[in-house]
Amino acid sequence: MSIQEIVERIGIIRTRANLSARALSLTIGKNASYIHLLESEKTTFEPSLSVLLDIIEVCGSTPEEFFYSDLNSYKQDKQALDFFKTLSSYQKEAIMNLYKK
Numbered sequence: 001m002s003i004q005e006i007v008e009r010i011g012i013i014r015t016r017a018n019l020s021a022r023a024l025s026l027t028i029g030k031n032a033s034y035i036h037l038l039e040s041e042k043t044t045f046e047p048s049l050s051v052l053l054d055i056i057e058v059c060g061s062t063p064e065e066f067f068y069s070d071l072n073s074y075k076q077d078k079q080a081l082d083f084f085k086t087l088s089s090y091q092k093e094a095i096m097n098l099y100k101k
Helices: 003-016 021-027 034-039 049-058 071-085 089-100
Strands: none
Touching: 003 034, 003 049, 003 071, 021 034, 021 049
């Protein structure tokens, strides 16, 4: 994932959390314009890992969700995987055989 994609994801999860750039900046202990500058296309600075993890947490997300290949389908895919994990080996094998057909 490129830095530009990371910055775009920050904007997506921030919007989903209904947080302004200013509110998020202040919540993570940065100056009021930090997130706005980060999301600006003219900026070349990158958040540190600890700041990125703070952003993800404040926005109500997880690193797993943030870095998932398709952010829009994460919850549904995770729900399906969690269900799949509860099945017996026999049930999993039966589903995989149906899938292959």
